[in-house]
Amino acid sequence: MSATQLHAVFPPDSRRPAGHYAPAIVHAGLVYISGQLPIDPITGAHCTGSIEEQTDQVLRNLDRILLAAGSSRDRVLQTTVYTSNVELWSQINAVYAQYFGDHRPARAVVPTPPLHYGFLIEIAAIAAQ
Numbered sequence: 001m002s003a004t005q006l007h008a009v010f011p012p013d014s015r016r017p018a019g020h021y022a023p024a025i026v027h028a029g030l031v032y033i034s035g036q037l038p039i040d041p042i043t044g045a046h047c048t049g050s051i052e053e054q055t056d057q058v059l060r061n062l063d064r065i066l067l068a069a070g071s072s073r074d075r076v077l078q079t080t081v082y083t084s085n086v087e088l089w090s091q092i093n094a095v096y097a098q099y100f101g102d103h104r105p106a107r108a109v110v111p112t113p114p115l116h117y118g119f120l121i122e123i124a125a126i127a128a129q
Helices: 051-068 086-100
Strands: 006-009 024-027 030-036 076-083 106-111 121-128
Touching (some): 051 086, 076 086
Antiparallel strands (some): 024 030
């Protein structure tokens, strides 16, 4: 693929987004991943459990998209973590640290008003392909 080409990534067996966006776009060797909410991509079920459960679902969604884009979690360059309750940060960070292990992508944490569907977390990312 030339540096000027881009393509949308839709993981197999996943539901198509209801909105006008792609789960990820690949361009010039980078994977730009849309904000992931704690929604099961196959069933559409909303994960409304603990912040740890919501964070885990979001990171599993991220893995699924990375795989479909030909990348992996150890190639994530940067994440943006949105949370509607920054007081939950220590629990979010514990799950996040376990997910990434020794890999430490650049990160921004953004406290927000309530997120869509009342979720507590959303994560967007950029990765090398």
